[in-house]
Amino acid sequence: MITEKETTKEMVRTYLVTGGAGFIGSNYIHYMFRKYGDQIRIINVDALTYAGNPENLKEVEERENYTFIKADICDKDAIRAIFQQNEIDRVVHFAAESHVDRSIRNPEVFVQTNVYGTAVMLNCAKEAWEQPDGSFAEGKKFLHVSTDEVYGSLEEDGGYFYETTPYAPHSPYSASKASSDFLVKSYIDTYHFPANITNCSNNYGPYQFPEKLIPLMINNALQGKSLPVYGDGKNVRDWLYVDDHAKAIDLVQEKGRLGETYNIGGHNEKQNIEIIHTIIETLLEMLPKEDERRKLVSKDLITYVEDRKGHDRRYAIAPDKIRAEIGWEPETMFKDGIKKTIAWYFAHEQWMENVTSGDYQKYYEEMYKGN
Numbered sequence: 001m002i003t004e005k006e007t008t009k010e011m012v013r014t015y016l017v018t019g020g021a022g023f024i025g026s027n028y029i030h031y032m033f034r035k036y037g038d039q040i041r042i043i044n045v046d047a048l049t050y051a052g053n054p055e056n057l058k059e060v061e062e063r064e065n066y067t068f069i070k071a072d073i074c075d076k077d078a079i080r081a082i083f084q085q086n087e088i089d090r091v092v093h094f095a096a097e098s099h100v101d102r103s104i105r106n107p108e109v110f111v112q113t114n115v116y117g118t119a120v121m122l123n124c125a126k127e128a129w130e131q132p133d134g135s136f137a138e139g140k141k142f143l144h145v146s147t148d149e150v151y152g153s154l155e156e157d158g159g160y161f162y163e164t165t166p167y168a169p170h171s172p173y174s175a176s177k178a179s180s181d182f183l184v185k186s187y188i189d190t191y192h193f194p195a196n197i198t199n200c201s202n203n204y205g206p207y208q209f210p211e212k213l214i215p216l217m218i219n220n221a222l223q224g225k226s227l228p229v230y231g232d233g234k235n236v237r238d239w240l241y242v243d244d245h246a247k248a249i250d251l252v253q254e255k256g257r258l259g260e261t262y263n264i265g266g267h268n269e270k271q272n273i274e275i276i277h278t279i280i281e282t283l284l285e286m287l288p289k290e291d292e293r294r295k296l297v298s299k300d301l302i303t304y305v306e307d308r309k310g311h312d313r314r315y316a317i318a319p320d321k322i323r324a325e326i327g328w329e330p331e332t333m334f335k336d337g338i339k340k341t342i343a344w345y346f347a348h349e350q351w352m353e354n355v356t357s358g359d360y361q362k363y364y365e366e367m368y369k370g371n
């Protein structure tokens with residue numbers, strides 16, 4: 001825990017990242033250190049729920065300009081103390097419960113973390129940054145990381161989500177994220193709070209917890225386990241390589257207009273079943289000839305299971321605004337991103353073993369009932 005204000009490195013910008021031990025947060029931290037090196041300082045606040053994994057950050061752990069604080073964003077005193085003890089310039093708020101299936105089983109924790117936790121983050125930042133005249137100290141910025149799921153579901157031929165698309169969330173997850181977005185918008189409107197919101201499509205890449213589609217399929221296929229597909233497998237998601245998301249977040253915070261929302265997407269729509277076929281084909285292409293696992297990987301593993309309750313049919317982002325105003329575009333083609341992702345999982349078997357032991361097993365059994 002940092003106990004006193006950093007005074008020696010006044011030129012170094014300090015980021016408070018929440019949820020940095022999760023999938024996107026840890027990729028973002030790696031991206032930021034690659035880009036800025038010692039020119040920034042990052043304080044990562046994470047409660048280390050089942051989804052938070054300090055192993056994701058072991059390469060940066062020793063850096064002098066990185067600090068990890070284990071704290072719950074709902075713990076007002078802990079968050080306030082971090083703002084009091086550090087001159088925070090940027091907040092990048094990832095911490096959330098993020099898995100739709102879990103939200104269907106246990107919605108309350110989604111409201112607690114995603115809504116109440118965001119309120120705590122906003123309020124502590126406001127308290128720390130607000131000046132006596134009600135304005136905000138120069139250069140302070142809060143970025144709220146959100147999802148395209150707040151916009152609801154599109155028909156198969158039903159256009160795209162724009163920043164102006166009305167919110168229509170369906171799952172407890174997306175409803176809680178929508179509520180948190182509205183809270184941020186209310187701070188912008190009421191206090192002129194210096195914030196941005198980003199609504200991003202589905203991410204994939206290294207360090208993703210194997211309850212999510214892509215790492216689940218990679219992990220199961222390599223073990224010859226069934227590949228559970230919801231419903232008819234034709235639900236469409238727009239997939240973005242996680243580094244492209246990290247870059248977009250940084251650009252929005254540096255170049256975006258304060259108070260604005262930016263949609264981030266890959267223009268890379270795929271049916272779930274297509275993704276699974278691509279994973280199987282890519283695994284077979286990448287596994288060395290002598291690797292025993294080649295015998296296990298097969299399309300026969302695909303098993304259709306009862307559809308997710310309230311399963312949204314299609315999500316598709318129109319990233320026109322971020323392209324026009326900020327110049328961001330997705331850089332990683334899906335065929336390259338999926339290879340990079342699979343190569344990462346090949347090189348990190350121990351990581352996968354560690355995260356799939358213990359509680360994950362119990363969860364998996366309950367979710368897919370022996371499939």
Ligand SMILES: NC(=O)c1ccc[n+]([C@@H]2O[C@H](COP(=O)([O-])OP(=O)(O)OC[C@H]3O[C@@H](n4cnc5c(N)ncnc54)[C@H](O)[C@@H]3O)[C@@H](O)[C@H]2O)c1
Pocket residue numbers: 018019020021022023024025045046047048049050051052053071072073074093094095096097098099113117145146147148177199200201202203204209
């Ligand atoms: N994964 C995606 O495809 C995707 C797409 C768009 C937006 N998002 C959003 O991006 C953010 C990060 O998503 P992710 O996939 O990395 O999630 P994740 O589940 O992998 O990570 C969430 C992190 O937040 C931490 N956390 C959870 N509750 C906390 C609490 N009360 N206090 C402090 N830390 C807590 C967890 O320990 C974990 O490290 C979320 O806000 C999510 O809504 C995700």
